[in-house]
Amino acid sequence: MTTLARWKQKCALVTGASSGIGRAIAQRLADGGMNVVVCARRKERLDELVEQIEADGGSALAVPTDLREEEDIRALFERTREAFGGVDVLVNNAGFGKNESLFDGDTETWRAMLEVNVLALAVCTREALNDMDRRDVAGHIIHIGSMSGHRVPGASGMYSATKYAVRSLTEGLRHELRARDSDIRVTAVSPGFVETEFAEVYHDSKQKAEETYSRFKVLQPEDIARTVAHVLSVPEHVQYHDVLMRPTHQES
Numbered sequence: 001m002t003t004l005a006r007w008k009q010k011c012a013l014v015t016g017a018s019s020g021i022g023r024a025i026a027q028r029l030a031d032g033g034m035n036v037v038v039c040a041r042r043k044e045r046l047d048e049l050v051e052q053i054e055a056d057g058g059s060a061l062a063v064p065t066d067l068r069e070e071e072d073i074r075a076l077f078e079r080t081r082e083a084f085g086g087v088d089v090l091v092n093n094a095g096f097g098k099n100e101s102l103f104d105g106d107t108e109t110w111r112a113m114l115e116v117n118v119l120a121l122a123v124c125t126r127e128a129l130n131d132m133d134r135r136d137v138a139g140h141i142i143h144i145g146s147m148s149g150h151r152v153p154g155a156s157g158m159y160s161a162t163k164y165a166v167r168s169l170t171e172g173l174r175h176e177l178r179a180r181d182s183d184i185r186v187t188a189v190s191p192g193f194v195e196t197e198f199a200e201v202y203h204d205s206k207q208k209a210e211e212t213y214s215r216f217k218v219l220q221p222e223d224i225a226r227t228v229a230h231v232l233s234v235p236e237h238v239q240y241h242d243v244l245m246r247p248t249h250q251e252s
């Protein structure tokens with residue numbers, strides 16, 4: 001049974017909560033009684049989510065954040081400490097891909113992918129770990145990776161590179177936590193196709209996004225949220241390392 005009882009009134013920070021997977025995770029954790037901090041660039045989306053969570057009886061704070069700006073990240077954690085004392089669960093979900101060839105891809109787009117998907121994830125993780133250590137909290141860091149961190153589908157070399165990096169950051173952190181004999185846990189969740197705004201951003205085309213998600217029944221954001229809630233619900237001696245999730249009919 002998935003119960004978030006031990007996390008009630010604790011604080012979850014979810015990055016990239018203005019749409020898709022992050023939004024669903026934030027709602028799920030708020031439903032479970034957690035205080036949720038949601039961040040992304042689109043403020044109006046975050047405000048609408050907070051309204052929804054509060055209308056459902058939950059507690060949430062929106063902090064507009066551009067994860068490419070380290071100052072924004074520091075302010076995000078500061079606001080979180082002021083509102084809820086600090087982070088107990090960090091869900092590093094924000095990320096995006098762009099269909100940029102290794103022959104002639106745009107350097108700035110590569111840089112943005114690396115900064116959001118890899119660097120910001122590492123900076124947020126460091127800030128959350130400091131927060132947890134300072135308060136002696138046995139917290140949980142969850143990275144949203146991808147099946148693209150486990151194999152390279154077609155010409156998505158740079159996006160896949162960022163998700164392979166997330167795998168390295170997951171295993172690297174696990175080693176560091178073990179070396180410190182820490183009770184903090186780290187988990188990656190690595191989905192295949194999920195119906196979100198991801199494909200439209202990736203292809204820069206609504207039509208291609210519709211094609212991507214209509215070939216077979218793909219995962220829904222709530223499927224990932226359910227898995228995150230499950231990962232958080234297991235006893236403290238259990239640590240999921242990387243949860244690979246594909247739609248049943250996805251081949252690659």
Ligand SMILES: NC(=O)c1ccc[n+]([C@@H]2O[C@H](COP(=O)([O-])OP(=O)(O)OC[C@H]3O[C@@H](n4cnc5c(N)ncnc54)[C@H](OP(=O)(O)O)[C@@H]3O)[C@@H](O)[C@H]2O)c1
Pocket residue numbers: 015016017018019020021022039040041042043045065066067068093094095096097116144145146147190191192193194195196197198199201
């Ligand atoms: N959908 C899939 O098929 C799939 C599969 C495997 C893994 N994933 C991973 O799942 C995660 C969530 O993606 P999604 O599918 O839910 O896509 P999505 O609907 O496009 O959501 C992406 C989120 O990332 C945020 N974001 C992007 N750049 C940001 C920045 N500079 N600063 C702050 N937030 C930023 C976006 O918010 P703003 O635009 O408002 O800033 C948005 O909330 C990503 O890490 C993605 O790689 C997705």
